[in-house]
Amino acid sequence: MGLAVEANQLVKRFTGRSGTVDAVRGVDLRVEEGEVFGFLGPNGAGKSTTVRMLTTLMTITSGSARVAGVDVTVDPDGARRGIGVALQEAGLDPRQTGRELLVLQARLFGSSPSAAAGRAADLLELVELVDAADRRIKGYSGGMKRRLDLASALVHQPKVLFLDEPTTGLDPASRLTVWEELRRINAQGTTVFLTTQYLEEADQLCNRLAIIDGGVIVREGTPGELKAELRQRAALDNDPSLDDVFLDATGRTRERVAGQVREVLG
Amino acid sequence: MTQFVVLSRRAVREVLRTPESLFPTVFIPLFFLVVNVGQAGRIFPTGETSFLEGQGYAAFQVPSALLLAASFGSAALYLVEDIEGGYFDKLRASPVSRTAIVLGRLSAEAVKSVVISTVIVLAALPFGISVASGVLGFVLLVTLAGAWAVVFSGFMQLIALKSRSAAATQSGSLVFFPLLFLTPNFVPRDLLTRPMEIAATFNPVTYIMEALRSLILDDLAWARIGRGFGVVALFGVVMVAMNVRTIRAYD
Numbered sequence: 001m002g003l004a005v006e007a008n009q010l011v012k013r014f015t016g017r018s019g020t021v022d023a024v025r026g027v028d029l030r031v032e033e034g035e036v037f038g039f040l041g042p043n044g045a046g047k048s049t050t051v052r053m054l055t056t057l058m059t060i061t062s063g064s065a066r067v068a069g070v071d072v073t074v075d076p077d078g079a080r081r082g083i084g085v086a087l088q089e090a091g092l093d094p095r096q097t098g099r100e101l102l103v104l105q106a107r108l109f110g111s112s113p114s115a116a117a118g119r120a121a122d123l124l125e126l127v128e129l130v131d132a133a134d135r136r137i138k139g140y141s142g143g144m145k146r147r148l149d150l151a152s153a154l155v156h157q158p159k160v161l162f163l164d165e166p167t168t169g170l171d172p173a174s175r176l177t178v179w180e181e182l183r184r185i186n187a188q189g190t191t192v193f194l195t196t197q198y199l200e201e202a203d204q205l206c207n208r209l210a211i212i213d214g215g216v217i218v219r220e221g222t223p224g225e226l227k228a229e230l231r232q233r234a235a236l237d238n239d240p241s242l243d244d245v246f247l248d249a250t251g252r253t254r255e256r257v258a259g260q261v262r263e264v265l266g
Numbered sequence: 267m268t269q270f271v272v273l274s275r276r277a278v279r280e281v282l283r284t285p286e287s288l289f290p291t292v293f294i295p296l297f298f299l300v301v302n303v304g305q306a307g308r309i310f311p312t313g314e315t316s317f318l319e320g321q322g323y324a325a326f327q328v329p330s331a332l333l334l335a336a337s338f339g340s341a342a343l344y345l346v347e348d349i350e351g352g353y354f355d356k357l358r359a360s361p362v363s364r365t366a367i368v369l370g371r372l373s374a375e376a377v378k379s380v381v382i383s384t385v386i387v388l389a390a391l392p393f394g395i396s397v398a399s400g401v402l403g404f405v406l407l408v409t410l411a412g413a414w415a416v417v418f419s420g421f422m423q424l425i426a427l428k429s430r431s432a433a434a435t436q437s438g439s440l441v442f443f444p445l446l447f448l449t450p451n452f453v454p455r456d457l458l459t460r461p462m463e464i465a466a467t468f469n470p471v472t473y474i475m476e477a478l479r480s481l482i483l484d485d486l487a488w489a490r491i492g493r494g495f496g497v498v499a500l501f502g503v504v505m506v507a508m509n510v511r512t513i514r515a516y517d
Contacts, residue, residue: 083359108357
């Protein structure tokens with residue numbers, strides 16, 4: 001197995017009127033082909049910035065990255081051919097129909113008109129949007145938009161699929177549907193790079209995960225390895241949850257206030 | 267080429283699916299045409315005013331209406347919607363030529379402007395206006411208006427890409443008013459006061475307006491027509507190049 005994603009000392013520095021901020025500070029990542037890799041972190045930790053650099057949407061300040069075997073800085077178009085991207089905001093054009101959007105996306109990746117129409121029909125079936133295919137996207141529910149966004153990231157059968165918080169804002173039923181899709185896509189050989197705020201989601205789906213905080217990777221391993229390490233280090237009687245691993249890794253703890261559990265800085 | 271064609275079709279579809287945005291683009295220029303002619307028409311009577319070449323003052327004012335209509339582009343606002351909604355990132359994450367992304371929208375503006383210019387000229391015909399340069403002149407007239415739409419929408423797209431804000435983009439369109447009014451808008455350049463004449467001479471829109479006007483009032487005056495097309499070609503290349511460069515550097 002080769003590497004689907006490889007990042008070496010990745011840095012992103014933003015310079016503005018109020019000064020310089022290093023959003024990502026020397027991230028190293030190795031994701032094997034065929035994995036579902038979870039990338040976790042609190043808000044503002046550098047998850048989305050890392051994903052945007054890996055998907056060619058943001059320039060890299062220093063360091064290097066290869067996705068689907070291609071250096072994203074040297075050959076960005078080559079990298080784009082090998083990846084599918086679904087970001088936090090479902091990137092859809094509300095004035096088009098679902099079918100038009102998928103056909104257009106397939107045509108942009110070089111499919112002929114008939115091949116694009118065929119691929120769009122297959123994907124609409126895959127994400128269960130056949131009945132809504134010829135309706136304008138502005139009328140779709142949040143879950144339908146997410147599924148269509150996922151489908152549009154798959155039109156060219158990418159080697160690596162980047163998903164940035166694909167289930168944020170979805171109801172539990174829609175979330176389960178997306179999970180099923182991801183398992184099916186991964187079973188067909190596509191590597192999935194997933195960022196999520198939902199630790200249960202990471203536990204359910206990911207073979208391996210990394211936790212980023214303050215722009216640096218603070219934990220990396222399989223969910224089982226990370227739990228075992230915490231249990232041993234903290235001398236716990238029972239297996240900790242992934243929530244416990246996350247809170248330990250990011251220096252946060254939980255407190256109960258007025259009957260609700262909330263995170264506080266440790 | 268395929269990418270340019272599919273993105274152009276998408277942009278045209280976008281325009282057709284928001285017909286309400288077309289109404290002010292036709293109505294406001296016709297409104298200004300009627301008001302300007304109503305206010306100044308008696309000062310320049312037909313037959314006694316040499317620069318009208320035998321036509322009414324409305325014929326002299328039609329180019330202003332065409333330029334105003336061509337400057338009401340919606341491409342930049344649709345682009346801001348794409349940026350805010352995430353679709354622009356989807357396009358950027360695809361192996362799509364950045365030139366195709368820019369030209370896709372601008373070509374739809376050109377098509378829209380040609381159609382609207384045709385409507386404005388046809389609406390003006392019953393009021394005694396004729397296109398003195400004939401059918402070829404009419405084609406050149408609407409083509410030049412369409413080309414100006416590409417230039418001005420390219421400028422607006424640049425603001426949209428830099429600001430990523432609908433409010434800033436909309437404000438940027440106001441720059442058209444000084445550009446339009448620092449031209450021989452109401453009288454030929456040689457009748458302007460000296461300061462206005464100097465300002466008009468340095469304003470590129472002057473040469474487009476004079477080319478449009480010559481197509482309506484004169485036979486094919488190739489020197490003037492050539493200057494008009496030369497200006498839109500020069501600024502068109504600059505705008506497309508700046509748009510492409512901005513998308514390539516977009517973070």
